[in-house]
Amino acid sequence: MNGPSDFIFYAAAALTVGSAILVATLPNIIYAAVALLFAFAGVAGLYVFLSADFLAATQVLVYVGGILVLILFAVFLSNRLADVKISNPGHFHLPAAAVCLVLFGVLSYTAVSTPFAVKTAVYLPTTADIGEMLMTRYLLPFEVASVLLLAALIGAALLSRPERGTPEKADMEEGRG
Amino acid sequence: MEALARSLVNFVPVLGGVPLWTITLLVMVASAAVVLVFALTFEGVGSLVLRKVAGDIQARIGPNRVGPNGMLQFLADGVKLVLKEDIIPARADRLLFRLAPYFVFVGSFAAFVVVPFGVGLIAADLNIGIYYVMAVTSLVVVGILLAGWSSNNKWALLGGMRAAAQIVSYEIPVGMALIPAVLVAGSLSLQAIVKSQGGLFGIFGWNLFHDPFAFFSFLLYFTAAQAETNQTPFDLPEAESELVSGYNVEYSGIRFGLFFLAEFGDMFIVAALATACFLGGWNVPFVSVAALPPVWGNLLSLGVFLGKAFTMVLIMMWVRWTLPRLRVDQLMRMSWKYMVPLTFVNLLGVSLWLLLFHGKGIPQMIASLFG
Structure with missing residues (x-):
């Protein structure tokens, strides 16, 4: 299975990197979100190559089914709905380029100098x-993360709660609306 | 798949010269094609049955012109959908408008791959089967949102938003209600879940009769899944009387057809998961299908599985034409205030049951009373 699996690996890697570049550069924010979908799919494919099937499915479930849908909702609800030209303008090109170059240097140095243990999957x-x-073993971090998420959930519910005393909303709450 | 490819090479020695991965790939493509043909046939015939059932329930005749008793109506519909002009509205976002139906169809069809049709009939027995279904069907939400937005039509957008909100909300009770079956079997693989329901007890070996919580979680699953697939009484995204027809209102021709096929595909997936997780899957009562000759064992188990799944589909259609539609706030309240807490309580109940009675269900306990 060496021939095609190498090919599929490079295809998945190219899909991830290519879509990630599109996410950063596309001017239309909805297109960027769709490109993000393909980047997530590519990362899920890479997880499959690392023989992490559960992680791959989680990647799709959490990022595509959760985060991406949330991003789309946020864009649809925070812009004028009928406006097709939702744009994603760029600012501060030079400082951003400098930061990116430094980060790229650090990451590529780490990638080249680390002795990765290569194992057959x-x-x-x-x-x-x-x-x-x-x-x-990881019970404490797991629970801490869930407490954090719970706090975020309660915060969101508090923020979006209808003001008390508004007549129509009170009606809807009681189911008489 | 590779094992199947190897046995094929042993069977047909001429293939020995071809690299194994080519044969494996061909076997994969062939099994996917078989599943696709099944899915499309089901979706076609399903649309006819839906209309016939609707006719019966509403005391009218239903389709009766094409073929004997209107039996060939779905072929005529299919030809019509393929031949019709594919209209893209002038102000729509052309790229996303074209792309969205594929997301919806792929998300729905990809779930068919892990459906355990019979004792050896499964396109890919992934060991994360159920989890995989939950993951790939989330692609449907993205497709529906994009379809609603790219049409540049307020009905479509509202329908898309409603659909996405509804699917995301009901995904949680659906997933939670399936966990009891996973706990009893101790595996996420659908084939392992089905196998765990076989044995001496016949239909009482089903997870449905394992304990009261499992029985209740079947009802929760079926209700929540009906909502997740946007079926009436939860068809708010379509809601003809308020939203014309929701996110797919601007679509025509085969792109509309893809949405339509995905809807029927989702219906079958819901029925198939209910069958595999709670109703014993392909197990035949008091017959060990695995011990029969492969051809007969597979045919018998396929028949049993499809019989159960189609019965579930018929019940879904029956519900669909019987109950009136909920209001949007009622729908959300039902999910978050009632179904989600109930599924959590249920999950706790099943876990405690398995812990206290060492994984034994009621039938096993009754059997052990009599020695």
Whole structure:
């Protein structure tokens, strides 16, 4: 299986990088969101190559089904709905380029100088192990993360709660609307 | 897949010269094609059955012109959808307008790959089966949102937003209600879940009768899934009387056809998951299909699975033509205030049951009473 799997790996990598470039450069923000979808799909493909099936599905479920939908909702609700030209203008090109160059240098130096342990992928189920680790060794970080998310959820509910005393909204709440 | 390719090479020695991956790839493409043909046939025949059922329930005849009793209506519909002009509105976003139906169709069809049709009939027995279904169907939401927005039409946009909000909300109770089946089987693979429901007890081996919580979670699943696939009484995204026809109002020809096919495909996926997770899947009561000769075992289990799944589809259609539509705020309240907490309580109940009774269901406990 060496020939085609190499090809698929490079295709997935190219998809990820290419779409990521499009996300950063496309002027239309909806197009950028769609490009982000393909970048997520490419990353999910790379996870499959690392024999992390559960992680790949999680990537699609959380990022495509959650984050991307949220981004689309935010764009649709915060702009004039009928306006097709939702734009994504660029500012501060020079400072951004400098920061990016430095970051690129650091990342590529790390990538080249780190001795990565290259192993042949073993395609074994990972779900049970992940679950066990989350419930034993990484229980505290797992719970801290869920408390953080809960706090965010309560905050969002508080922000979007209708003001008390507004007659129509009170009616809707009681189901008489 | 690779094992299948190897056995094919052993069977037909001429293929020995071809690299194994080519044969594996061909086997994959062939099995995907078989599943696609099944999905499209189901979606076509399903549309006819839906209209016939609607006719019966509303005391009228339904389609009766094309072929005997209108039986060939779906072929005529298919030809019409393919031949009709594909109109793109002048002010629409052309690229996304064209792309959106594919997202919806791919998201719906990709789930068919892990449906366990029979004892050996599954296109890919992924060990994350159920989770995979939940993941790929999230592509449908993106497609619907983009379709609604790119049409540049307020009905379409409102329909798209409603659909996305509804699918995202009901995804949670659907996923939570499926977990009891996963817990009982101890695996996410649909084939393993089906196998865990076989054995000595016949239909009482089904997860449906495992314990009261599992029974209840089947009802929760079925209700939430009906909402997740935008079926009446939860068809607010379409709501003909308010929104014309929702996110697909500007579509015509085969692009409309893709939305339509995806809708029926989702219906089958819901029925198939209900069958596999709660109704025993392809298990035949008191017959070990795995021990039969492969051809008969597969045919028998395929028949049993499709029989159960189609019954579930018929029940969905029956509900669809019986109940009136909910209002948008009622729909959201039902999901977040009632179904989500109920599924959490249910999940806790099943977990406690499995812990307290060492994974035994009610049938096993009754059986152990009598030795």
